[in-house]
Amino acid sequence: MDAERGSYDLCFLEVGLNDVWRQFQNRPDEAVGLEEYASNHQKILGKLMSRSRQLVCMSETPFGFDDSKEQNEVLQKYNDV
Numbered sequence: 001m002d003a004e005r006g007s008y009d010l011c012f013l014e015v016g017l018n019d020v021w022r023q024f025q026n027r028p029d030e031a032v033g034l035e036e037y038a039s040n041h042q043k044i045l046g047k048l049m050s051r052s053r054q055l056v057c058m059s060e061t062p063f064g065f066d067d068s069k070e071q072n073e074v075l076q077k078y079n080d081v
Contacts, residue, residue, distance in 0.1 A: 007051045013044065016078035017060045024071050038081045 015037070022031035032040065048055055059079035062072045 007053070011048055011052070013048075014060070015041070016075065016081075020071055020075045020078060021063075023074065034077055034081070037078060041081050 019031040019033075019037060022028065045055070045057075060075055062068070062075060065071075
């Protein structure tokens with residue numbers, strides 16, 4: 001971050017994967033639900049957009065387990081946000 005300009009050169013934000021994973025580990029109290037995730041994500045993006053010349057958003061990579069179809073379907077909803 002450039003302290004004088006208050007702008008970011010690079011910001012890497014990786015979110016969502018652990019929230020989905022914790023839901024499937026029966027630890028929902030440690031996960032952020034989709035609605036709250038969407039609200040938080042919009043707030044974060046708003047701040048970054050106001051302080052960045054260019055913003056690049058990337059999605060989380062899918063789970064690679066043989067039985068992860070259901071997890072990946074939920075993860076896709078987070079990625080769609």
